[in-house]
Amino acid sequence: MSSSAPGPATADGEELLPAPSSLDQVKGWFFAVDQLLFDWFLTRQNSMAEPGDVLEMGAYMGKSAIFTGSYLRPGERYTVCDLFDAPAEDFANHAEMTKSYSTLTRRAFEANYLSFHDELPVVLQGLSSMVPDHVRSDSCRFVHVDASHLYEHVHGDIGTARSVLKPYGVVVLDDFRAEHCPGVAAAAWQAVTSGGLHILCITGTKLYGTWGDPSPVREELKAWLESRDDLWHGVESVAGETLIRISGKKAKYPAQPPSRHPAPVAAPKPEPAPAPVPAAKKAAASSRPPLRRFAANVLPPFITKAALSATKRRD
Ligand SMILES: C[S@@+](CC[C@H](N)C(=O)[O-])C[C@H]1O[C@@H](n2cnc3c(N)ncnc32)[C@H](O)[C@@H]1O
Structure with missing residues (x-):
């Protein structure tokens, strides 16, 4: 049983693969403020020579994966895990897939990714619970948790993130305060109140945290935010945690990864037809x-x- 409907096809029934000429054309949910923060955290790690692999659980059509893949350094491994068009195992996860991601295929993800990068990441197709069998403990510097939004799955994915991250690693939890997925909120705050996770900052959709020492990175982040006039921020204390709350409604997109496909050239406007003669x-x-x-x-x-x-x- 496959959870995905067939995508668009040519007249002879072949699957039409996407060829985006910009990241903007890749379907997904990855807003300007979070692109700015991914850029800030990954660039900071690169400049501090904090090595490590990168992991994304939940790639969909590749929007955040394509962006993140631009920050990899030679020798670093990038793993993405998604069900794509494979079946989910439990009823609730199956319902989630059918409702939200019904046109997703692995081939569409790969075509999108290869529009921006020469090589695919390591792609694990299946449940995110398979990740610990493929990603070593203490090997990652950055983990994006954006797969199932059901409590049991997210709780498991946060546990995986904790075990694969290096002490200075950063975890990002998607949709931790969205109306439609209270299970993510429950799993995220549980990790904070009884799982040792320190929050660095939150945006409208994502929570950025670490199991390492949060103070130095939080201070640097605050200084950077003070220099931005397109991001509002405030510092709050929640459940004994200091966190930076960021509003990115006016956020300006950072530099975008270039696509190998040229933007379509606008067709010349046709000459206006001569006025009809009586x-x-x-x-x-x-x-x-x-x-x-x-x-x-x-x-x-x-x-x-x-x-x-x-x-x-x-x-
Ligand atoms: C919100 S989307 C990911 C969005 C993507 N990160 C982006 O920025 O565009 C969630 C993805 O998680 C996948 N997914 C859902 N349940 C999963 C599970 N149990 N294991 C692995 N992937 C899952 C879905 O197929 C979907 O592609």
């Missing part, structure tokens, strides 16, 4: 002898008059 005028014009017609159509009036009287004289 039928009576048309008939009169075509009954005139050739010189009269030429003169009437092309020459300025005073030359027309002279030419016509010369013709008359000759007649």
Whole structure:
């Protein structure tokens, strides 16, 4: 039983694969404020020479995966895990897949990803509970948890993130305060109140945290936020945790990964059609002898008059 409906097809039934010319054209949910924060955390890790692999659970069509893949350094492994068009195992997860991701295929993800990168990440197709069998403990610097939004799955994925992250690693939990998925909120706050997770910051959709020492990175983040006029932030204390709350309604997108597909060139505008000539005028014009017609159509009036009287004289 597959959870996905067939995608668009050509006349001979072949699957039409996407060829996006910009990240904007890749379907998904990855807003400007979170792109800015991914950029900030990953660039900071790169500049501090904090090595490590990267993991995403829940890739959908690849929007956040494509963006994240641009920050990998040589030798680092990028793993993405998604069910894609494989069946979910429990009823609730199956219902979630059918409702929200019914046109998803692995081939569409891969075509999107390869529009921006030369190589695919390591792709694990199946339940995110398989990740610990494929990603080593203490090997990652950045983990994005964005697969199932049901409590049991998210709780498991947070546990996986904790075990694969290095001490300085950063975890990002998607939709931790969205109206439609209270299970993510429950799993996220449980990790904070009894699982040792420290919150670094929150946006409208994502929570950024670490199981390492949060203070240095939080202070640097605060300083960076103070320099931005497109991001509002405030510092709050929640359940004994200091966190930075960020509002990114006016956030400006960071540099986007370039696509190998050129943007479609806008077709030239067609010349406006000549105004229709009333039928009576048309008939009169075509009954005139050739010189009269030429003169009437092309020459300025005073030359027309002279030419016509010369013709008359000759007649
Ligand atoms: C919200 S989407 C991911 C969005 C993506 N990160 C982006 O930014 O566009 C959630 C994805 O999780 C996948 N998914 C749902 N349940 C899953 C599970 N139990 N294990 C692995 N992947 C799952 C779905 O197939 C879907 O592609």
